[in-house]
Amino acid sequence: MPTLRPPRFLLRRFITTNTHTKPINKTTQNPKWCVKQVSKFNFSETLETIKDQILQSDFIAVSLKKTGSHSAPWHKTLSIDTPETAYLKAKYAAERFQLFQFAVCPFSVRDSKLIAYPYNFHLFPRDDFKLGMPCYSFMCQSSYLTSMANEGFDFNACINEGISYLSRAQESIARNRRGNTVVSKLVQSSSAHSVADTLFLKRIQSRVKSWITACKESNTGSEDALIRSLRKVMVGSEEFGSRPCLMIDVCSERHVQLALEMLKEFADDVVPLLIRAKGGGIQAVQVVLTSSKEDKDIFEREQQCKEEDENRRVCGFREVIDLIAASQKPVVAQNSLSDFTLIHSKFLGPLPPIMDEFRTSLRLLFPHVLDISHLMDEISPLKKLNSVSAATSYLKRRFFAPIDVEIPQQVEADESKNHGFDVLRISQLFAKICSVLKVSTETVEDASSAFKGYANVFNPYSASSDDPLEEDVRISTDHQQKLSTQNIVFVWGFTVGTSAKMLRNQLLNSHEAFSDEFDVRFVDKSCAIIAFWKPNSSAKFLEAMESGGINCDSLSNLISDGLRSADYETYKRLCNLGLWEVNLADSLDNTLATDFDVHGEDSHTESTEVYWRNTDRINIDDL
Structure with missing residues (x-):
């Protein structure tokens, strides 16, 4: 008797609705790959490695x-x-969203072998020293958190075990708010002493001499214990560990300079420490008395080691950023504009107001940032590949460029979670690109020379350029055309539910500007853009809109129904002002209602051309 089977659709339904099955994780597709997970508990040992x-x-x-x-x-x-508006958008996101993971992979490519050392650092902005930095508030996007949760991300571990950090700018502020600092070198003041300076110097000099004498006499044991205690109280002596110390109160930077100048007289016996107030500044100079030159050297080394440990704890993960910057090695990323605005904001300092300043600031630390999206332009200039997996699949279908991945470091089984694999994919894709383009990776100089025009190009839609100021925007497509931003007009105020095709048909016979070729695209549900292919058509349309559609009944009806328009300069002004409303239409309305000094805008020259494709469509369902 034949075995009965349930219909296929029942099997399919069971598979898709069974909630007890563990979701398939794409990151587990290569069991040979392992990424070391780093939290605050193993961070110190990982740094050395x-x-x-x-x-x-x-x-x-x-x-x-x-x-x-x-x-x-x-x-x-x-x-x-344009590059400038793209940067302002990236700046806005970097200042509001937060980093939870930072994967780093030092690697080399030898023939067809990728030798990689991947790490995935778990981060969380925690104010370990109660300095009021970094800020506790940040924005979250539900789709991003959902994606991380689907990959098994442990948010509790992130909060409790994530590595904290400060940017360089924040650390500079923190140094003035915490701890004691050893003064390693006493320098003579160059300015002349006033009468008040002289009185202050004589008073503290007499006090320090009496204190040192009292401490040395008490060490001889010739005095009674009670007398020694009374003498310490009289001279204001305290204890710093097992060593005597004296506190000199100061009320200005000038007093600090004078106190340190005076202590040069006793440099063989004492070590000065600067005591900082919580709100910043120095509130006292603490003088520690040592018993010999050897004891002084030991004490200074102890304090310097303690200060270095404190600095390491304060800067946290930023020490990894400093190591990468100090190496001056080429850094490979997938979306360099988004990633490095975030890196600059979190680990270096506040982001500059314009792209040129950002590029200059970042180049000081990272002179060779290579974006694999731009490198793919050498292989597929007419096809925009927005993800590492898409680019890898494209190369696999068209080229024979096998790359073996070798990960020499050992990783514990419980450490190799499914996080940080993207950094390995980026490394492997870079190696494949070099193989396809026949770029030698035996030395860094060979690869840097081959990709010279692609280093530090932070425009996400830009091809390579030897000129760092070249700022054209490009969409890689099968059919692309240059389009001046002067021929782009933003329109809003149309009926909810209107499609691009419907809006184009409404505009088609409303004004003479639409008698020639033009395209309509939606930016979001509230606003669309019109691309005119004939010069001056946009100016004619904007002029008609400003006049209320006089002599154009169809356009006049659209205006009376609420249609509004603005040129590309208004859009750029919007980004400069930071009017980031949810709907672009609201942001444009607010921009038009805001007084703005045109002469106050940045005077740098920017390209006014973008690339347009006829086949490009924005899916309204994704908005």
Whole structure:
């Protein structure tokens, strides 16, 4: 008797509705790959290891996991964005979203073998020293958190075990708010002493002499214990560990300079420490008396080691960023504009107001940032590949470029979780690109020379350029055309539910500007853009809109129904002002209602051309 089977659709239904099955994780597709997970508990030991690997490797790949990238659809970098507006959008996101993971992979490529040392650092902005830094508040985008949760991300472990950090700018402030600092070198003041300075110097000099004498006499044991105690009280002596110390109160930087100048007289016996107030500044100079030159050397080394440990704890993960920057090795990333605005904001300091300043600031630390999206332009200039997996699949289908991945470091079984694999994929894709393009990776200089025009190109839609100021925007497509931003007009105020095709048909016979070729695209549900292909058509349309559609009944009806318009300069002004409303239409309305000094805008020259494709469509369901 034949075995009965349930219909196929029942099997299919069971598979898709069984909630007890563990979701398939794409990151587990290669069981040979392992990424070391780093938290605050194994961070110190990892630092020593990764430092050597960074120095020995030729390249460093980075990959970031953050709490979001945009608050509204139009906040994303769009194909119509110039480099400046793209940077302002990335700046806005970097200042509001937070890093939870930072994957780092020092690697080298030898023939067809990728030798990689991947690490995934779990981060959380924690104010360990109660300094009021970093800020506790940040934005989250639900889709990003959902994606991380699906990959098994442990948010509790992130909060409790994540590595804290301060930026360089924050650390500079923190140094003035905490701890004691050893003064290693006493310098003579160059300015002349006033009468008040002289009185202050004589008073503290007499006090220090009496204190040193009292401490030395008490050490001889010739006095009674009670007398020694009374003498210490009289001279104000205290204890710093097992060593005597004296506190000199100061009320200005000038007093600090005078106290340190006076202590040069006793430099063989004492070590001065600067005591900092909680609100910043120095509140006292603490003088520690040592018993011999050897004892003084030991004490100074102890204090310097203690200060270095405190500094390491304060800067936290930023020490890894400093190691990468100090190596001056090429850094490979997938979305360099988004990643490095975030890196600059969190680990270096506040982001500059314009792209040129950002590029200059970042180049001081990272002179060779290579974006694999731009490198793919050499292989596929007419096809925009927005993800590592898409680019890898494209190369696999068209080229024979096998790359074996070798990970020499040993990773514990419980450490190799499914996080941080993107940094390995970026490293492997870079190696494949070099193989396809026949770029030698035996030395860093060979690869740096081959990709010279692609280093530090932070425009997400830009091709390579030897000119760092070149700022054209490009969408890689089969059919692309240059389009001046002067021929782009933003329109809003149309009926909810209107499609691009419907809006185009309404505009088609409303004004003579639409008698020639034009395209309509939606930026979000509230606003669309019109691309005119004939010069001056946009100016004619904007003029008609400003006049209320006089002599154009169809356009006049659209205006009376609420249709509004603005040129591209208004959009750029919007980004400069930071009017990031949820709907682009609201942001444009607010911009038009805001007084803005045109002469106060940045005077740097920017390209006014973008690339447009006829086949490009924005899916309204994704907005």
